[in-house]
Amino acid sequence: MKLNLTSKTILIIEDYPVMRKAMKGILHTLGAHAIVEAEDGITAINAMKQQNFDIVLCDYNLGEGKNGQQILEEARYKKLISFNSLFIIVTAHQNARFVLSTIENKPDEYLAKPFNAQQLLMRLEKCYARKQILYVVEREIEQGNLARAIHFCDQLIDQNNKAFRSQLLKIRADLAIKTGDFDKATSIYQEVLTQREISWARLGTGIVAFFQSEHEQAITIFQELIAQNPMLMECYDWLADSYQAIGHNSDAEETLNQATEISPHSFFRQKKLALLAARLEHLDIAEKAYKAVSNLGKYSTHQSPSDFSGFAKVYSKNNKKMEALQTLNSMQQHFPNNQEAELRAAALETEIYQKMEDSKLSEQAFEKVQNLHHQLKDRLPKDLQLDIAKACYLNNDIETADKIIISLVHNHIDDNTVMDNIRHMQSSIGRENSSEALIQRIRQELININNQGVKFFQQGLIKEAFAVFKQAAEKMPHNKTIILNMAKITIHDLKSSGINKENLLLAHQYLKRAKQVGVAQDKIGNLQLQFENITNPQTS
Amino acid sequence: MSHTPLNNIKFTEVLASSVHDIKNSLATVRELITQLSAKQQFNENKDLIQLEFETNRMNNSLVQLLELYKIDSAKFSLDIDDYSVLDIFQEVKAQQTPLLQLNKIKLTIECPENCYCYCDYNHICNALGSILNNAQRYTNTQISLSSYQDHGFIVFCIEDDGTGYPDQLLSIDLNNIPSNWISGSTGLGLHFVSTIATLHTARNTTGYIKIDNNSALGGARFRLFLP
Numbered sequence: 170m171k172l173n174l175t176s177k178t179i180l181i182i183e184d185y186p187v188m189r190k191a192m193k194g195i196l197h198t199l200g201a202h203a204i205v206e207a208e209d210g211i212t213a214i215n216a217m218k219q220q221n222f223d224i225v226l227c228d229y230n231l232g233e234g235k236n237g238q239q240i241l242e243e244a245r246y247k248k249l250i251s252f253n254s255l256f257i258i259v260t261a262h263q264n265a266r267f268v269l270s271t272i273e274n275k276p277d278e279y280l281a282k283p284f285n286a287q288q289l290l291m292r293l294e295k296c297y298a299r300k301q302i303l304y305v306v307e308r309e310i311e312q313g314n315l316a317r318a319i320h321f322c323d324q325l326i327d328q329n330n331k332a333f334r335s336q337l338l339k340i341r342a343d344l345a346i347k348t349g350d351f352d353k354a355t356s357i358y359q360e361v362l363t364q365r366e367i368s369w370a371r372l373g374t375g376i377v378a379f380f381q382s383e384h385e386q387a388i389t390i391f392q393e394l395i396a397q398n399p400m401l402m403e404c405y406d407w408l409a410d411s412y413q414a415i416g417h418n419s420d421a422e423e424t425l426n427q428a429t430e431i432s433p434h435s436f437f438r439q440k441k442l443a444l445l446a447a448r449l450e451h452l453d454i455a456e457k458a459y460k461a462v463s464n465l466g467k468y469s470t471h472q473s474p475s476d477f478s479g480f481a482k483v484y485s486k487n488n489k490k491m492e493a494l495q496t497l498n499s500m501q502q503h504f505p506n507n508q509e510a511e512l513r514a515a516a517l518e519t520e521i522y523q524k525m526e527d528s529k530l531s532e533q534a535f536e537k538v539q540n541l542h543h544q545l546k547d548r549l550p551k552d553l554q555l556d557i558a559k560a561c562y563l564n565n566d567i568e569t570a571d572k573i574i575i576s577l578v579h580n581h582i583d584d585n586t587v588m589d590n591i592r593h594m595q596s597s598i599g600r601e602n603s604s605e606a607l608i609q610r611i612r613q614e615l616i617n618i619n620n621q622g623v624k625f626f627q628q629g630l631i632k633e634a635f636a637v638f639k640q641a642a643e644k645m646p647h648n649k650t651i652i653l654n655m656a657k658i659t660i661h662d663l664k665s666s667g668i669n670k671e672n673l674l675l676a677h678q679y680l681k682r683a684k685q686v687g688v689a690q691d692k693i694g695n696l697q698l699q700f701e702n703i704t705n706p707q708t709s
Numbered sequence: 710m711s712h713t714p715l716n717n718i719k720f721t722e723v724l725a726s727s728v729h730d731i732k733n734s735l736a737t738v739r740e741l742i743t744q745l746s747a748k749q750q751f752n753e754n755k756d757l758i759q760l761e762f763e764t765n766r767m768n769n770s771l772v773q774l775l776e777l778y779k780i781d782s783a784k785f786s787l788d789i790d791d792y793s794v795l796d797i798f799q800e801v802k803a804q805q806t807p808l809l810q811l812n813k814i815k816l817t818i819e820c821p822e823n824c825y826c827y828c829d830y831n832h833i834c835n836a837l838g839s840i841l842n843n844a845q846r847y848t849n850t851q852i853s854l855s856s857y858q859d860h861g862f863i864v865f866c867i868e869d870d871g872t873g874y875p876d877q878l879l880s881i882d883l884n885n886i887p888s889n890w891i892s893g894s895t896g897l898g899l900h901f902v903s904t905i906a907t908l909h910t911a912r913n914t915t916g917y918i919k920i921d922n923n924s925a926l927g928g929a930r931f932r933l934f935l936p
Binding site: 185187188190191194261263264266267281282283285287288290291295331332334335364365366367368369397398399400401431 | 729732733736737739740741743744747768772776783784785786787788789790791793796799800802803804806807823825827829831832835911
């Protein structure tokens with residue numbers, strides 16, 4: 170394939186003028202003339218708002234401001250680059266695919282510096298060839314049509330195109346994991362591994378073990394893989410998740426600490442470390458990680474008010490009251506006219522002012538908490554609800570605090586982290602074990618509901634089973650187990666008693682709801698696949 | 710004069726980050742050379758050709774130094790996958806094309822299209838690139854890149870029609886190159902490629918390199934064996 174660049178629009182993002190000129194010169198010799206240059210993230214994003222680029226060549230390290238990865242994230246988030254465009258990150262790393270790789274928002278290619286015109290041309294040709302082949306699969310994945318993606322992927326694998334075989338197998342195994350088809354994923358990984366020790370396949374076997382709750386086995390796989398490939402950053406994230414899954418939080422913290430030392434630029438990894446260290450009360454580690462979160466967050470589309478309030482809490486615990494107040498202040502500057510941010514600030518301010526023995530300011534802050542809480546009630550993230558409950562306890566509004574806790578326990582009883590956070594908060598203000606009885610009771614209640622529902626279901630009493638969960642959902646509208654079961658029942662009903670509009674709509678709603686409340690992808694994926702096969706039978 | 714300790718900073722770290730800095734400066738220098746030569750009749754100016762060649766060599770050496778530092782301090786992973794050997798050769802050729810044109814050297818690639826190899830693409834391309842760069846220095850008119858299979862190994866072969874490797878170099882153990890040889894660019898290049906080769910393993914076999922003067926073209930022959 171000979172690539173012609175004359176008709177392509179190209180954006181160069183590079184902070185250093187000499188190198189920008191160099192890249193432009195290279196592109197000129199390849200016949201390109203529609204070239205736009207940008208020196209930083211802001212200029213680049215503006216340029217992408219003005220026009221669509223076929224090719225974006227973006228340096229990773231751009232000094233102050235956004236780095237290349239963050240520009241890619243924002244561009245994808247704001248849909249500024251089309252699916253046919255190439256986004257290439259230019260870096261000094263020889264194995265950037267390992268070091269800089271993120272789970273989401275991967276660029277089309279990493280290109281190691283320096284490169285000449287021939288090398289660039291070759292790489293672009295390869296990218297386009299790849300796009301041409303994989304386009305159909307990647308498009309369906311992006312649109313969430315997993316059944317169609319699998320269908321096209323299998324077709325391509327059958328064509329036995331050696332040049333893309335490895336990439337196709339990797340995508341197919343990823344799709345299998347996403348849809349909970351662990352046997353298929355395992356068979357692909359094993360097939361690859363019998364040929365050669367390939368890190369993505371080995372990593373995959375660990376991920377399968379993780380999702381099948383074989384956490385010890387997953388940990389062994391990830392540890393061995395890291396020993397062989399210390400730069401494989403994704404593996405550290407999975408190892409930390411596995412440790413956390415079996416409650417080995419210190420090991421998880423240590424793993425993330427190691428990973429952030431090797432590759433400090435991942436916002437999510439730093440955030441995970443900050444949250445974990447804060448829970449373990451390792452305040453110095455938490456402070457350091459939150460500092461990184463706040464620096465990386467400045468230029469990230471992922472930044473949220475909770476990053477600031479989390480940081481402020483760590484400062485406050487560490488007795489750095491002024492820093493805590495300043496952090497809350499900068500949260501409100503970053504998120505102006507944002508009621509959630511105001512509420513987060515007020516909920517922590519009342520506590521901090523109490524510590525400073527300024528009862529007047531503390532009461533003022535609490536009044537604000539009450540007002541905003543009244544207005545926003547049902548739309549609050551769970552960590553903020555917990556902050557509000559704490560503020561209420563500290564201001565002797567026990568009734569409101571208890572109400573919040575009861576609702577949190579009902580809705581998140583199957584989420585151990587939330588229960589631990591409730592216990593932890595309560596013991597921090599001298600209310601040890603005050604929710605233990607409640608937690609045990611609700612846990613039993615959920616088990617009973619589940620047993621009853623499943624029993625009806627197995628007896629073929631679909632309507633009765635559905636009614637059990639529906640009734641429970643009124644009490645626990647955010648409970649993952651219940652919503653997942655309702656989705657399962659409606660889809661089963663669709664399959665067994667035929668399609669009708671009402672049930673289709675219902676199934677669609679419950680799948681959407683399951684995603685909203687945060688049911689894990691591997692649990693929804695299979696249902697989604699069944700649903701797609703009902704609505705689109707030709708691909709199955 | 711008193712002895713100043715380097716506090717908590719290890720000297721190797723200082724060295725590595727300085728090499729990194731120098732490499733960045735060198736990139737600027739190379740670009741300026743390109744811009745300068747665009748203004749002149751580049752092909753006529755022998756000094757500029759020499760300058761281009763030397764800076765390319767310096768860049769290769771610095772990349773190798775940095776990678777060797779990473780291997781040494783366990784900050785290194787191979788990214789192994791299944792790659793087309795022809796693609797690798799074409800990338801290596803592309804890397805060296807400007808110089809090959811300047812030196813008017815004829816480069817041929819002989820490799821079946823369906824030949825695949827498990828390796829780290831970037832590192833193998835860099836390694837072969839530095840060997841090719843060196844070959845240009847010592848060849849007369851042509852260099853050939855070829856590949857074949859041998860007892861479960863994929864062999865990457867670089868041959869030239871120059872005077873061949875000197876006897877002293879042929880007599881040393883490539884997996885244990887003496888430090889006085891490493892100081893020359895040929896030595897560093899071979900040490901680097903040999904290191905990268907040995908990191909490529911499969912079951913009980915390990916990659917290795919061989920050099921001799923049995924080139925079909927009459928000069929030096931370099932071979933990289935990957936399992």
